[in-house]
Amino acid sequence: xxxxxxxxxxxxxxxxxxxxxxxxxxxxxxxxxxxxxxxxxxxxxxxxxxxxxxxxxxxxxxxxxxxxxxxxxxxxxxxxxxxxxxxxxxxxxxxxxxxxxxxxxxxxxxxxxxxxxxxxxxxxxxxxxxxxxxxxxxxxxxxxxxxxxxxxxxxxxxxxxxxxxxxxxxxxxxxxxxxxxxxxxxxxxxxxxxxxxxxxxxxxxxxxxxxxxxxxxxxxxxxxxxxxxxxxxxxxxxxxxxxxxxxxxxxxxxxxxxxxxxxxxxxxxxxxxxxxxxxxxxxxxxxxxxxxxxxxxxxxxxxxxxxxxxxxxxxxxxxxxxxxxxxxxxxxxxxxxxxxxxxxxxxxxxxxxxxxxxxxxxxxxxxxxxxxxxxxxxxxxxxxxxxxxxxxxxxxxxxxxxxxxxxxxxxxxxxxxxxxxxxxxxxxxxxxxxxxxxxxxxxxxxxxxxxx
Amino acid sequence: xxxxxxxxxxxxxxxxxxxxxxxxxxxxxxxxxxxxxxxxxxxxxxxxxxxxxxxxxxxxxxxxxxxxxxxxxxxxxxxxxxxxxxxxxxxxxxxxxxxxxxxxxxxxxxxxxxxxxxxxxxxxxxxxxxxxxxxxxxxxxxxxxxxxxxxxxxxxxxxxxxxxxxxxxxxxxxxxxxxxxxxxxxxxxxxxxxxxxxxxxxxxxxxxxxxxxxxxxxxxxxxxxxxxxxxxxxxxxxxxxxxxxxxxxxxxxxxxxxxxxxxxxxxxxxxxxxxxxxxxxxxxxxxxxxxxxxxxxxxxxxxxxxxxxxxxxxxxxxxxxxxxxxxxxxxxxxxxxxxxxxxxxxxxxxxxxxxxxxxxxxxxxxxxxxxxxxxxxxxxxxxxxxxxxxxxxxxxxxxxxxxxxxxxxxxxxxxxxxxxxxxxxxxxxxxxxxxxxxxxxxxxxxxxxxxx
Numbered sequence: 001x002x003x004x005x006x007x008x009x010x011x012x013x014x015x016x017x018x019x020x021x022x023x024x025x026x027x028x029x030x031x032x033x034x035x036x037x038x039x040x041x042x043x044x045x046x047x048x049x050x051x052x053x054x055x056x057x058x059x060x061x062x063x064x065x066x067x068x069x070x071x072x073x074x075x076x077x078x079x080x081x082x083x084x085x086x087x088x089x090x091x092x093x094x095x096x097x098x099x100x101x102x103x104x105x106x107x108x109x110x111x112x113x114x115x116x117x118x119x120x121x122x123x124x125x126x127x128x129x130x131x132x133x134x135x136x137x138x139x140x141x142x143x144x145x146x147x148x149x150x151x152x153x154x155x156x157x158x159x160x161x162x163x164x165x166x167x168x169x170x171x172x173x174x175x176x177x178x179x180x181x182x183x184x185x186x187x188x189x190x191x192x193x194x195x196x197x198x199x200x201x202x203x204x205x206x207x208x209x210x211x212x213x214x215x216x217x218x219x220x221x222x223x224x225x226x227x228x229x230x231x232x233x234x235x236x237x238x239x240x241x242x243x244x245x246x247x248x249x250x251x252x253x254x255x256x257x258x259x260x261x262x263x264x265x266x267x268x269x270x271x272x273x274x275x276x277x278x279x280x281x282x283x284x285x286x287x288x289x290x291x292x293x294x295x296x297x298x299x300x301x302x303x304x305x306x307x308x309x310x311x312x313x314x315x316x317x318x319x320x321x322x323x324x325x326x327x328x329x330x331x332x333x334x335x336x337x338x339x340x341x342x343x344x345x346x347x348x349x350x351x352x353x354x355x356x357x358x359x360x361x362x363x364x365x366x367x368x369x370x371x372x373x374x375x376x377x378x379x380x381x382x383x384x385x386x387x388x389x390x391x392x393x394x395x396x397x398x399x400x401x402x403x404x405x406x407x408x409x410x411x412x413x414x415x416x417x418x419x420x421x422x423x424x425x426x427x428x429x430x431x432x433x434x435x436x437x438x439x440x441x442x443x444x445x446x447x448x449x450x451x452x
Numbered sequence: 453x454x455x456x457x458x459x460x461x462x463x464x465x466x467x468x469x470x471x472x473x474x475x476x477x478x479x480x481x482x483x484x485x486x487x488x489x490x491x492x493x494x495x496x497x498x499x500x501x502x503x504x505x506x507x508x509x510x511x512x513x514x515x516x517x518x519x520x521x522x523x524x525x526x527x528x529x530x531x532x533x534x535x536x537x538x539x540x541x542x543x544x545x546x547x548x549x550x551x552x553x554x555x556x557x558x559x560x561x562x563x564x565x566x567x568x569x570x571x572x573x574x575x576x577x578x579x580x581x582x583x584x585x586x587x588x589x590x591x592x593x594x595x596x597x598x599x600x601x602x603x604x605x606x607x608x609x610x611x612x613x614x615x616x617x618x619x620x621x622x623x624x625x626x627x628x629x630x631x632x633x634x635x636x637x638x639x640x641x642x643x644x645x646x647x648x649x650x651x652x653x654x655x656x657x658x659x660x661x662x663x664x665x666x667x668x669x670x671x672x673x674x675x676x677x678x679x680x681x682x683x684x685x686x687x688x689x690x691x692x693x694x695x696x697x698x699x700x701x702x703x704x705x706x707x708x709x710x711x712x713x714x715x716x717x718x719x720x721x722x723x724x725x726x727x728x729x730x731x732x733x734x735x736x737x738x739x740x741x742x743x744x745x746x747x748x749x750x751x752x753x754x755x756x757x758x759x760x761x762x763x764x765x766x767x768x769x770x771x772x773x774x775x776x777x778x779x780x781x782x783x784x785x786x787x788x789x790x791x792x793x794x795x796x797x798x799x800x801x802x803x804x805x806x807x808x809x810x811x812x813x814x815x816x817x818x819x820x821x822x823x824x825x826x827x828x829x830x831x832x833x834x835x836x837x838x839x840x841x842x843x844x845x846x847x848x849x850x851x852x853x854x855x856x857x858x859x860x861x862x863x864x865x866x867x868x869x870x871x872x873x874x875x876x877x878x879x880x881x882x883x884x885x886x887x888x889x890x891x892x893x894x895x896x897x898x899x900x901x902x903x904x
Contacts, residue, residue: 017561041543082684082879085556086542086549090575091493097538104537108560109469113682113880123542124576230565232534427534428565 002072004061004139007351009070011139012061012112014403018231020109022116023143024135024399025150026102026237026422031128032161032390040086040123040130043163043389047084047121050168056140057083057167060115075115082111083167085120087133093126099235099434105133106399106424107233116140117167129394134166143400147379147413154386154393163389204344205307205351208336209371212309215332219369221279223272225407226370229426236425236434237397239418244444251451252320254327257378259447260419261287261330262323264376264410265312266443271436272314282325283312286372288352289334305352306345308333309372319446370405381414397422408433454524456513456591461522463591464513464564466855470683472561474568475595476587476851477602478554478689478874483580484613484842492538492575492582495615495841499536499573502620508592509535509619512567527567534563535619537572539585545578551687551886557585558851558876559685568592569619581846586618595852599831599865606838606845615841656796657759660788661823664761667784671821673731675724677859678822681878688877688886689849691870696896703903704772706779709830711899712871713737713782714775716828716862717764718895723888724766734777735764738824741786757801760785761824771898822857833866849874860885 004012015021031039055074062073087105089097101122110116116137123130136146153164164170213219220226248259265283272278287308310333313325337345379398386393398411399422408425421440425433456464467473483491507526514525539557541549553574562568568589575582588598605616616622665671672678700711717735724730739760762785765777789797831850838845850863851874860877873892877885 017564038543044542079879085552088540088542088576090496090538090540090573091490100537107563111559111683112469113684121542124540231563232565427531 002059004070004072008139011137015109016231017109018229019403020107020231020233021138021401022106022110022135023138023141023146023401024102024106024133025147026098026235026395026397026399027132027134027150027388027393028098028395028397029130029132029388029391030394031130035128035391040121043130044084044086044121046163046389047119047165048080050165051078051080052168053078053115054167054169057115057117059140061112061139078115082114083118085118087120087122089122089124091126093124095237098122098125098131099237102131102133102237102399103232103234103427106135106235107231107427110135110137119166130391135399138401143377143398143411144379147381147396147398150396151382151386154382154388156382156384156386158385158387158392160387161390204340204348208340208348209307209309211336212333213371215336216284216309216311216329218281220284220371220373221281222370223279223283223373224275224277224429225373226405227407227429228404229402229407230428232427233402234425234427234430234433235397235399236423236437237395237421238437238440239395239415239420240440240444242414242417242419244448245419248323248444248447248451252323254323255330257287257289258323258327258330260378260412261285261310261312261376262319262326263440263443263447265314265322265326266319266446267436267439268312268374269314270439270442274435274439275431278314280315282316283314283373284371285310285312285374285376287330288375288377305349306334306337307348307352308337310376312373318450319443320450323447323451373406375400375406375409375411377409377411379411379413381420382416383414385416395420399424402426408436454511456522456524460591463589467561468683469561470681471855472559472683472685473590473853474558474562474587475590475593475598475853476554476558476585477599478550478687478847478849478851479584479586479602479840479845480550480847480849481582481584481840481843482846483582487580487843492573495582496536496538496573498615498841499571499617500532502617503530503532504620505530505567506619506621509567509569511592513564513591530567534566535570537570539572539574541574541576543576543578545576547689550574550577550583551689554583554585554689554851555684555686555879558587558687559683559879562587562589571618582843587851590853595829595850595863596831599833599848599850602848603834603838606834606840608834608836608838610837610839610844612839613842656792656800660792660800661759661761663788664785665823667788668736668761668763668781670733672736672823672825673733674822675731675735675825676727676729676881677825678857679859679881680856681854681859682880684879685854686877686879686882686885687849687851688875688889689847689873690889690892691847691867691872692892692896694866694869694871696900697871700775700896700899700903704775706775707782709739709741710775710779710782712830712864713739713762713764713828714771714778715892715895715899717766717774717778718771718898719888719891720764720826721766722891722894726887726891727883730766732767734768735766735825736823737762737764737826737828739782740827740829758786758789758797762828764825770902771895772902775899775903825858827852827858827861827863829861829863831863831865833872834868835866837868847872851876854878860888 011021058074059072060075062071089101105120118135120133149166152169153166155162245256245259249256268283287310289306289308311325311329313322316322316325396413396415397420398413400409400411402409402424407429410423412419412421423433423436463473510526511524512527514523557572570587572585601618604621605618607614697708697711701708720735739762741758741760763777763781765774768774768777848865848867849872850865852861852863854861854876859881862875864871864873875885875888
């Protein structure tokens with residue numbers, strides 16, 4: 001029996017039929033050339049042979065004193081057929097069918113009588129590719145760590161037919177290899193305990209947000225995204241060449257993240273305009289960012305994650321002017337973090353390892369007066385082409401958690417030379433979510449035309 | 453706004469992640485000869501064109517005074533893409549893959565923010581067939597009525613390409629055409645109100661059960677089926693030629709239902725023996741039966757449904773001796789109903805329109821002292837070969853509801869010259885449910901060998 005940290009417990013307590021609290025990931029693979037027609041079936045059988053489960057993949061909420069959310073128990077007999085499943089797409093097996101299936105899978109709650117994870121091997125894509133949809137409860141792992149865990153199953157060796165599985169990673173790899181790594185690693189656990197033990201962290205977080213709000217031209221407006229949500233989800237995904245974003249960055253002297261945020265801002269503006277729902281005031285995004293410099297590869301105590309409030313300039317039609325607004329806003333907000341003491345930064349970072357944690361705290365997110373309109377996360381991913389089971393990874397789409405008052409989420413990640421965008425929205429409140437993809441493309445094109 | 457009857461509300465209140473309260477049906481079709489490769493897609497598009505929803509298919513629980521279970525509201529904009537979906541089977545697209553998908557679909561709760569039904573058109577069967585999985589909340593419709601509703605979409609005309617949909621049945625068909633029909637029909641609603649208004653009905657039901665228990669040789673033993681359950685389901689389905697059962701019936705002078713119960717009893721005995729879990733005392737089944745004679749086609753006030761407790765004779769190795777035990781037990785239990793006044797019968801029948809309703813009443817079902825071990829229902833079905841959209845109906849497998857203390861359910865129905873068995877069990881408490889199918893076959897063979 002292991003006690004659940006208060007932050008993790010919040011994800012269990014905060015979960016309901018309307019508010020599933022799991023993070024997901026959809027990976028798209030090019031099957032290897034020697035893959036026969038039974039490739040998916042053989043791959044599934046191979047997956048089922050891995051039955052040496054990491055403790056995280058055996059955890060389920062224990063019933064303790066009648067309250068199920070206080071402790072974890074370890075499941076002795078993991079029913080692997082339940083956790084690792086096969087699915088197929090109806091014809092013609094296009095991306096539309098894949099997204100529908102992913103939306104359905106992402107809408108379903110994890111079974112609390114079992115360890116809180118599922119992996120679905122998806123076949124039936126018309127072009128012969130296959131996909132893996134993974135989902136884990138946020139009480140086990142946060143979105144960044146989940147992506148990292150999935151990455152650890154990959155190899156950059158194209159000739160390797162190695163197929164690691166997230167629940168049984170080889171122990172030779174040091175668990176604590178990377179800062180901000182994973183709830184699996186001791187560091188994250190320690191950081192969380194620190195945050196949990198210190199209500200000070202919450203005060204810091206709150207103060208940092210409030211100070212940032214003061215630097216914004218307006219408070220976040222209420223939008224169609226800031227409403228109570230239902231339980232069904234829709235997701236939308238697309239990849240963009242990183243080079244396109246890099247070109248805009250170079251031409252404008254900004255950062256990749258600024259360009260990505262501006263591209264997202266333009267898409268939100270386009271989507272809202274189309275629905276006659278664009279507020280006069282600019283939308284405010286909450287952007288979880290690393291506060292370390294790029295060369296700062298320090299030890300775990302150097303984890304620095306902040307919640308940046310960013311003015312998205314959705315009231316501005318001109319793309320370059322919008323980019324300028326976004327960059328300035330990001331700079332000003334980061335300044336506030338620089339003024340924090342290292343203890344404060346660490347406590348805050350512990351909290352921000354789960355950006356969602358913040359949103360669960362009473363008073364921080366409200367429907368009547370949202371401090372921000374949308375969470376936009378850029379999660380680190382591999383810089384080179386990766387392989388799994390001899391299959392080339394074409395894309396990794398993160399699937400995060402919408403919640404009350406935040407009906408849509410944008411999370412993106414790098415995959416070799418692409419940026420993979422994963423959008424997840426409440427099926428009821430955010431109609432035609434896929435239109436946001438078209439607007440993302442239009443928004444990037446507009447930036448290119450203006451900058452290049 | 454429409455108030456929910458107390459019995460229907462019980463199915464909403466009694467529902468939880470561990471106890472989904474929907475009934476399902478899996479229909480298996482032979483595609484028509486002229487079906488092209490896009491048959492499933494075209495069929496789905498055709499389904500989506502039916503947007504004139506019967507009020508039952510617009511109902512969702514309304515929030516009234518903060519309590520969501522007291523009233524129905526009507527959904528104005530039904531998101532048909534959500535309710536009518538396409539799914540596909542992974543290779544090789546056999547019955548095993550179909551059952552896995554059906555199990556997964558049957559494990560997921562219906563979304564209470566929407567009308568409480570879903571239909572999945574399933575393609576990818578290796579033999580070119582296709583399937584329809586339908587699910588409706590028990591608060592809308594009971595299992596018998598759900599089967600009947602699905603039947604009303606079918607035609608016996610092989611040349612017809614008519615494809616009716618349950619949510620938009622033509623009004624020319626009289627809703628009140630058949631007794632015991634449906635919660636859709638006024639009669640069922642009235643009967644339910646009667647039952648709800650009369651606690652006497654519960655007293656009658658209880659007394660009838662207690663009296664039956666007195667006629668049994670022992671109280672129901674505790675078995676591995678009479679335990680708390682989890683939320684995941686496994687289902688198993690197979691068809692048997694009705695003629696085989698008829699032959700045994702003729703040779704032994706019993707009834708089809710007695711033979712079916714004995715066949716099920718033998719299967720349960722075999723399954724429990726295999727797991728070293730057969731109790732010394734015989735298992736007791738609860739069997740919802742019509743108490744009318746076959747020629748009794750009276751008006752609605754003639755609906756007579758009873759909950760028969762049947763000694764399954766699972767302690768008896770000899771199949772014919774077991775059949776004798778079952779037949780005698782059925783006769784004795786039916787006797788008790790004959791002694792009821794017509795008012796009592798009607799009140800009881802109103803309650804029994806939802807056999808599950810009984811099990812929701814406190815004190816009737818208990819884990820420590822189950823009055824019965826399993827519900828076995830034989831639901832009426834079509835006597836001739838039926839068609840839908842030009843496709844021949846090969847099988848209709850009912851999928852009912854396991855609940856705490858009743859971890860497995862057997863429901864069967866007639867389909868032309870077959871008996872279609874649908875078994876649904878808790879995935880955790882009832883391991884290798886599919887073994888029950890083999891035991892059903894062995895049990896029928898043993899009856900044939902002994903009787904013929």
